[in-house]
Amino acid sequence: MLVSGIEILSKANKEGYGVGAFNFVDFEMLNAIFVAANEKNSPIFVQASEGAIKYMGIEIAVALVQTMAKKYPHIPVALHLDHGTSFESCKKAVDAGFTSVMIDASHHPFDENLEETSKVVKMAHERGVSVEAELGRLMGIEDNISVDEKDAVLVNPAEAEKFVRESKVDYLAPAIGTSHGAFKFKGEPRLDFERLKKVKELTKIPLVLHGASAIPDYVRASFTQSGGDIGASKGVPFSFLQEAVKGGINKVNTDTDLRIAFIAEVRKVANEDKSQFDLRKFFTPAMKAMSHVIAERMDILGSSNKI
Ligand code: G3H
Ligand code: 13P
Ligand code: ZN
Numbered sequence: 001m002l003v004s005g006i007e008i009l010s011k012a013n014k015e016g017y018g019v020g021a022f023n024f025v026d027f028e029m030l031n032a033i034f035v036a037a038n039e040k041n042s043p044i045f046v047q048a049s050e051g052a053i054k055y056m057g058i059e060i061a062v063a064l065v066q067t068m069a070k071k072y073p074h075i076p077v078a079l080h081l082d083h084g085t086s087f088e089s090c091k092k093a094v095d096a097g098f099t100s101v102m103i104d105a106s107h108h109p110f111d112e113n114l115e116e117t118s119k120v121v122k123m124a125h126e127r128g129v130s131v132e133a134e135l136g137r138l139m140g141i142e143d144n145i146s147v148d149e150k151d152a153v154l155v156n157p158a159e160a161e162k163f164v165r166e167s168k169v170d171y172l173a174p175a176i177g178t179s180h181g182a183f184k185f186k187g188e189p190r191l192d193f194e195r196l197k198k199v200k201e202l203t204k205i206p207l208v209l210h211g212a213s214a215i216p217d218y219v220r221a222s223f224t225q226s227g228g229d230i231g232a233s234k235g236v237p238f239s240f241l242q243e244a245v246k247g248g249i250n251k252v253n254t255d256t257d258l259r260i261a262f263i264a265e266v267r268k269v270a271n272e273d274k275s276q277f278d279l280r281k282f283f284t285p286a287m288k289a290m291s292h293v294i295a296e297r298m299d300i301l302g303s304s305n306k307i
Helices: 005-015 027-040 050-056 058-071 087-096 110-125 147-153 157-167 193-203 217-225 238-246 256-272 279-301
Strands: 019-023 044-049 077-084 100-103 130-135 171-174 207-209 249-254
Touching: 005 019, 005 077, 005 130, 005 171, 005 249, 019 027, 019 077, 019 279, 027 044, 027 058, 027 256, 027 279, 044 050, 050 058, 050 077, 058 077, 058 087, 077 087, 087 100, 087 110, 100 110, 110 130, 110 157, 130 157, 157 171, 157 193, 171 193, 193 207, 193 238, 217 256, 238 249, 238 279, 249 256, 249 279, 256 279
Parallel strands: 019 044, 019 249, 044 077, 077 100, 100 130, 130 171, 171 207, 207 249
Antiparallel strands: none
16 A cells, blocks of 8 residues: 555654665566565565656656555555655655655755755645655765764764754655665775764654665676676675664665666576567566565565564
């Protein structure tokens, strides 16, 4: 059933588990997410970036999710706008039927971010739609980074408290050292869990981890074996994801892992059967591999059997 984001995350926050927020750009990704949620009895966020919306068309994206939600009525699902860049973009998503939106004004000064977020919250809440915002910059932190440099990049817990209180945002993405894509850490993976815990203590609302792909060894290996090359890739280890959930993360954004798992299978079929051109022969194993990654993530985050 299609529900608001906060309905899923209030329960997750109270019971202390994380819910995967999986990006989709087409039917195949969406189907893989629902198949895994059905197998694991897990609530889900399905999220579309502005680029994904442009690719699918907003009406198609919403209709696809509404249809899947009808097919699997027992699965609580929130349809979320990932990294909305403006009030207008968030309003378009709300008008089209999204049940959760992110306004990402984190690159603006604090006061502008607060003002833009508050505006979106007012518009969305009148329509029963939940809102996510972000504080700090999404980038990896090196071992030798100074305290001042860290403070300049990562979330400031006191600011987070003020931001949440004044904007009335439903959930917050605090920058704690993750970044998007396949190359998250130069040296050993490191996240600022102490900072995360402070933000949680001060705000108490559901928190969101962006850039949470793990790039498990078996996913990297199947990509490499199929002829792909993501040599120095590094993701967030499973143990870190679990520690983040313990520290107050309830929504865990994952896209890169799904893309890598899917494309590895497509490439494999292309290599093994050079005369193949039936799309289904490529996409069926690709969806299966993607579903496996998603189902495994549900177990790791603790959302399995939480319906
Ligand atoms: O956070 C970004 C997501 O992975 C979506 O990326 O803008 O390439 O669709 P995209
Ligand atoms: P990854 O690139 O780590 O999958 O992060 C996705 C994300 O944060 C989407 O908002
Ligand atoms: Zn993100």
